[in-house]
Amino acid sequence: MSAARSAAAAIRRRYGAGPLHLLALLASFALAGAAVVRWFDSGSDVIKVLAWFAGAIIAHDLVLLPLYSLIERIAFGAPMPGPAPERAPARVYVRVPALLSGLLLIVFLPDIAQLGSTTFHAASGLHQNGYLVRWLAASGTLFALSGLAYVLTRRGAGRQRTRASRRQSPPER
């Protein structure tokens, strides 16, 4: 083996992946490091930034996601194994509008909960009232549409069933 190839093989053994893998990651860390150095040169508060960085990961991975699973489990019971059903169970018609409503809520939480109202008013001359009502109206609409979809799919399925059973046993005359 040539010197380069045996060096690459040695890296692979010790490091766990090829030399390109190592180079790419080191380059990435160097770029990130350059950004961080310039960032804290301009006087930003290091502790606060790190707190928000870490807090975001923790809040999402270890709070938001488990919370969503927990709510599903409490509301609808643990997921059971089995074959795929013909029609979506009722809980899907609750889950989808709930997820969309929740998405609007977390993205627009400052507007809805009127956080930062002083800076908001100073900038725009407007107030943050009214956003809660709009979000509730939007959520209500989403749930209503989902409920309509549920009724329509059930009714369509019901008609299919009656048609099938009528074909099998024609009505007596």
Place this chain on the structure above:
Amino acid sequence: MRLPGTDRDRPPPGPFRRAFWRSPLRGPWLTSVLGLVLLVAIVLVAVTGLLSNDAYNPRLGDNSVGRHLGVLDFYLFPWPTHPAWLYAATQGTHVGLGLATVPILLAKLWSVIPRLFEWPPLRSPAHALERASLALLVGGALFEFITGILDIQLWYPFGFFFTDAHYYGAWVFMAAFTVHVALKFGTMRRSLVARRGLAPLRESLAATRPEPPVPVASDLIPVSPAAPSMSRRALLGTVGAGSLLLLVQGASQAIGGPLRELAFLAPRGRSGSGPNGFQITRTAAAARIAAGDVDSSWTVTLEHAHRTIDLTREQLLRMPQHTYELPISCVEGWSTTQRWTGVRVRELAALVGGTGPLTLDNQSLDQNGPFGSASLASNQIADERTLLALKVNGADLSLDHGYPARVIGPGLPGVHCTKWISAMTFRPAENR
């Protein structure tokens, strides 16, 4: 490499065991579809973000708002004035597409969450470096999206300066993003090809099965899956519906006109009435503008090479007036296009003997915020549409919109359309 106390085959109970993860929809194909969409979206959001930094011409005057430019600002170029809506488009895309990306990002994180708890946690130095990079990726993504979303709603609970944080945080994120794409592109392509592209979207709920472990094995595929309650197309459809809802919020604020009211949860989704009823970037109250500063005693001080002229509003009104339809485009992603009437800035320059390429430093009566002064570049001054505006939509500017006079021009970020002008200093443009 093995950490003491970790047995490769005996992961601790709970999420560290593969059987914990029940969703039958998880798998390399789902993650690859979401990854591909994110790849396109995030590249667009990142590029428009960098363009936004460029639009501020941060090398001029105080335009960098205290940030010291460095090697990461290698891409800066003179921001053009054609078309007039250029910044409105790039920043509207940045915010609108950024909002639309949120549900896709959340779905992608959901699809790979088992990897957070993979066992053993550190298989090799390469594995450790990759996981460190992923921490920067996930943390960086969440940091960028959260700071951006809070900024457009004008809530600043974090206590550090948004502009620096969002800019440098973006570089950290993009560094991690680039290496992630480089390392995972092959896997993504193989996973999509293995299931014939988007073919799984044709599967109904009854036909939905966990992804097969061949030809692409993955620890994301559940070992004891629950029955599916949604098909993959239903899941992706829900994500798409979320994206659409958020895209409408962002884009409607940017496009404005009859669409604006569709942005029913966004801060600039509402319009007032009358010629001055359009959206405000900063109120006169916040700028602490006193009535005595803007009455008939107000003048604008024009200066060039030790020559100074003070003009009252009446004198400005007697100069040739020109009217143009121009947008105010805010960094928060919204825009509003109005009809502005005023004096051409290049004619004001000529009054004080300014000829040839010039830069302009504008000073405002508002010394209370970060944009009390802003600088314009030579191409912006030379453009005939760059005005010192005195009226909007035929009526005098209201106090909130910058009475007695404000700057307006094509392609300018909103905060460079300096309101409550007090002084305009022309200098010869330096050759770069």
